[in-house]
Amino acid sequence: MSQGRPDISVVIGSMRIGGAERATMHLINGLSKKGLKVDLVLLFKAGDFLDSIDPNINIVNLNKRKASQGIGAFRKYLKQNNPEKLLVVQNHIQLMVLIAAKLTSWKGKIILNEQSTFSRNLIGFKGSIQQKLSKLLFPGVDSITAVSEGVSADLKRNFPGMKNKICVIPNAVITEHLYQVKDKPVSHPYFNTGNPVFISAGRFIKSKNFDLLIKAFKVYNKDNMARLIILGDGEERHHLKRLVAALNMNDLVSFPGFVPDPCSYFSKADLFISSSDYEGLPGVIIEALACGCKVVSTDCDNGPAEILQNGKFGFLCPVGNVNYMAEAIDLAVNSKVDKISLVERANYFHVDRIVAEYLKLINSLK
DSSP states (O other), rough: OOSOOSSEEEEEEEOOHHHHHHHHHHHHHHHHHHTOEEEEEEOOOOOOGGGSSSSSEEEEEOOOOOHHHHHHHHHHHHHOOOEEEEEEESHHHHHHHHHHHSSSSOOOEEEEOOOOHHHSSSSSHHHHHHHHHHHHHGSSSEEEEEHHHHHHHHHHHHHHHGGGGGEEOOOBBBBBBHHHHHTTTOGGOOOGGGEEEEEESOEEEEGOOOOHHHHHHHGGGGGOOOEEEEEEOOOOHHHHHHHHHHTTTTTEEEEEEEOTTTTHTTTSSSSSOOOSSSSSOOHHHHHHTTTTTTTEOOOOBHHHHHHTGGGGEEEEEETTTTTHHHHHHHHHTTSOOOOHHHHHHHHGHHHOOOOOHHHHHHHHHO
């Protein structure tokens, strides 16, 4: 349990591999280094990012498998630790926290962090229940931070009475650690073939639409000899490997699995490609820019067009269109890009700037 009252408690499901978790890790480490007393409250203590958390941060394990089971445990945490403020990531965790807070006499401030497009993320029967609960509970919070302008606009459409409480603070993506590890050697054989190497990375789920990437790569490679590396893991892994086999590309597409520091790959690749159907703020695109790597991305809701400033720093193509993506890849490969300008754009998302933004918000909530 916490040693003294925390200045802020950051609540998230776990520290498994994912964009929200990585951004949360960077943020809490930054807040801790600025002298804040930080609790990290996890529904379940698990995930590879646990090893990278500042030792001064107190990790609290609610030890529950589902958010609905965590309400009682979080009520107990609030009563015992009485944090001054809460920052809550992920919708199911936000609902758990808001219900628990209503059931106690805790009087602190609550900030919600929206990582994805609210209306796109909550779909199906379970999603519709979460939407209804959100509409009921969100108006009682003090602030909502959206990771991009598109995510903010979607929130304002869904919560018109909360427009003054919604602000845009991007994820903390760029750290000094990234620059230290990006030039580390990589042993992947594709980098020794003399052929162009393309790279993508993310959780293997349907919304990332790696099918589109693989099919567009097949179209592009009809006249070329490039190689494709897709970093990550997830439920779609076997499907994607079967698709590659069906397209006779087993020798051209590689799935190395999860890589803790993907920037060592990004810095050696000729092109980074993002094929998502929707996003919040895809950190991998920002990391690729920081490595001076050219980027092709679907122009999906939300994030890529903002990061790439509508094509100034990369190549955008329509969502779900194989031929357009193949054309964008061809265009990107044959274009000259100023790597320094890509790195400068990435540094807009540097942890120091984002932590300063959060400190300003935290201090404004009295």
